[in-house]
Amino acid sequence: MGAYKWTKKEIIAHILMIIVDLIILVPIYFLIITAFKPYNEIIGIPPTFWPQKITLENFLSFASLRGINLARVLINSLIVSITVTLGTIFFSTLAGYAFAMLRFKFKEQIFIAILTKYMIPSVTLLIPWYWIMRTLRLVDTLIAVIIPNIIGAWTIYFMRSYISQIPRDYVESARIDGANELEIFIHIIVPLIKPAIGVATIVNFLWSWNYFLWPLIILNSRENFTMPIAIAYIRYIGYGSGELLNYGGIAASSLLYALPIVILYTWLQKYFIESFIMAGIKR
């Protein structure tokens, strides 16, 4: 490190890095200060680059949030993400174990049939999902957001690959010792795949935290909204009527929505990057 040569080229490279950092951070900075400014200051000219008067009204006021209760909406988002993540990991680990370790008929065929889900864009499924939810009288409920999303093609694939690396002998010798399959799964497999469960938790939590199109379709009432739907709602209510946008409300809700992820990212940076890259990312 000490021998690093600060040639002209290296200095330019590092100036470029500072510019890149600024491009990333400046929009985030504007979001944070806007979230704490009172309305008059947000639409004041010239704009202030540090709030003159720090206020929490954007997080709390009915008017600024167009009648949305941010705490409620945040809890809805947490309910969706936690249930989807736990459900997906639970079912996908079980299935991944069966595909990796057990012998049964049509194993390959069933596995491929499951993987095709990965190639079909989710929009194709949404119109039928809407009809299914209508039939089940689940329109405008969080359950409707959660249940169809517990089918994790990527997670099953990932768990199967991870579990395949575990030597078969571990399982065989436990069987000889008289352990049943459930005991083997809980006491031998689960402790060995903790890192994989970690990756799958991060990936599934982030995916579900981002769900947008499906909740937009299926949720109608403000008390059932998840965070991204609330942001879209605050953005578009009154839009086009010549009214100014509700920048304070957009800033406050966006900040609250991003905060848990940013905190987790700062804390678990390496795992986040690895998990994202492993997932080949995004649905």
Add this chain to the structure above:
Amino acid sequence: MLNIFIAKRETLVALLMILPTLVLYTIFYYYPLVLSIYYSFTRWDLVRSPNWVGLENYIKLFQDRFLRDALVVTAEYVVAVVTINLVLGMALALLLNRPTKLAALTRALIFLPVVIPEAAAAGTWIIMFAPGPYGYINYLLTIMGYRWLKWFDDPSLALPMVIMYSIWKNVGFNTLVFYSALKSIPREYIESAQVDGASGWDISTKIIIPLLKPIITFLLITSIITAWQVFGSVYIITKGGPGNTTRVLGIYLYEVAFEEMRAGYGSAIAVFMTALILGLTIVQLRKLR
């Protein structure tokens, strides 16, 4: 005898383990897939029962001016976003492949927009580019002596702005994928080229890029597939407007199916979109084999 018993038991256990997955897949994947194709041959308002209309929707597909416009906008978006993200991602990976603290910090920061949820990141841009004189960027423009702009509300700027947003949001992913690939290139390759007097540019274009070709292909195809399906960011930033300047395929499909309640025709668009993406996926599988 014991073997048969074990085999049978194993099948039973396996069945129990994959059963929840199979049930969920049947209800929320296979069945909807069939339904979707069926709906594409019907006229349906999402409420009453669908009416069979044969190929009507598919014929309409080829005459629909709005669909054609949406395809053009989506293609422009995909080409711009995918190319810029790849080239810039590679350039940034080379820039950040340095052993200094600032490089490490920048590598961590560049991934921050990737993990920030889409709607919040989009909210950030809406605020920064607020279309009045009170907007932050507009104020900076005016003090530099320029006129302020309407950004996302300006028909000629909206699409470039949405593209720029997507680069800000996603380039860090490509950067770090390229960066970790760069790390895996044996140092001797580069050192021996340096000994032979190759310039930095030569090393990048003649050694590094050819070695990264499989990763470039992978990123190229996966990003095309993802970009074709863009929805959330565009919905929050412009909702397809102004006019139809940013109305990408996903937005158009949403409007047709869930705002105009033409779910039959919407299904036909969805099937068409799926066919396009499936085609790309098959190309990808061939290329990667």
